[in-house]
Amino acid sequence: RRSSDLSPPDMPLAPMGHLVSTDGQVVVANTAGGPPVTIDVASGRVRPIPDLDGDDLPLGFSEDGEHIYIQGAHTVPSPIYRVHLETGRRELWVQLAPPDPAGIFTVDRVSISADGMTQVYSNRRRLSSLRILEGLD
Numbered sequence: 334r335r336s337s338d339l340s341p342p343d344m345p346l347a348p349m350g351h352l353v354s355t356d357g358q359v360v361v362a363n364t365a366g367g368p369p370v371t372i373d374v375a376s377g378r379v380r381p382i383p384d385l386d387g388d389d390l391p392l393g394f395s396e397d398g399e400h401i402y403i404q405g406a407h408t409v410p411s412p413i414y415r416v417h418l419e420t421g422r423r424e425l426w427v428q429l430a431p432p433d434p435a436g437i438f439t440v441d442r443v444s445i446s447a448d449g450m451t452q453v454y455s456n457r458r459r460l461s462s463l464r465i466l467e468g469l470d
Contacts, residue, residue, distance in 0.1 A: 339372055341379065350391045354398050355447070359418075361391045361401055369403075371418060383421025389414075396447040402426060404443050409456075411440035415449060429454050436460040 340346060340362055350363030360372045361382070368385040372378070382401075390404040395415060405412040410430035414423045426449055429440045436458040443454040 339374065339377065341377075344370075344379070352391050352394055352401060354394050355396075356398060359398075361394075361418075363391055382416065382418055384423065385416065385421065389416075390443075392443055392445050394447060395449060402445045402449060404440075407439055407441070409434055409437045409440055411443070411454075413443065413445065413452065427452060431456055 339360060344362070345365040347363040347365045350361075350369065352361040354360070358374050360374060361369050362372055362379075363369045364387075367387050369382055369389060369391050371380050371382060373380075385403070388406060392402040392404055392413070394401055399419070400415050400417050403414050403416055405414055410428035412428055413426045415426045416423050429443065429452060431437060437456050438459055439457045440454050441456070443452060445452045
């Protein structure tokens with residue numbers, strides 16, 4: 334095996350959110366500060382994915398290879414969309430949130446199965462208490 338650069342040298346990449354299609358012919362590259370793009374492995378051709386923006390985080394390819402799952406806004410609940418690579422058509426797939434949302438401020442590190450039916454994620458919770466102390470002289 335040999336290694337060669339696939340992304341153009343002038344395309345800065347985000348640290349995560351890169352995907353390889355099941356047939357190995359297409360890569361979804363998550364650009365730094367910009368929307369994710371597709372790269373054809375054979376030709377190196379870079380194409381934008383319609384209607385995605387820099388806040389959309391690619392999570393995985395669907396079974397049909399024509400869609401990807403993305404995490405939209407980092408809110409709670411966190412929307413996960415199924416997006417068609419050619420048209421950009423976006424459909425809400427699932428909203429992720431723990432059963433007890435108290436103190437949850439983010440849902441992250443999402444993984445999703447190719448059929449979209451199984452998701453795992455972590456969340457961050459911050460809880461605090463306010464107390465009154467009396468009799469301190």
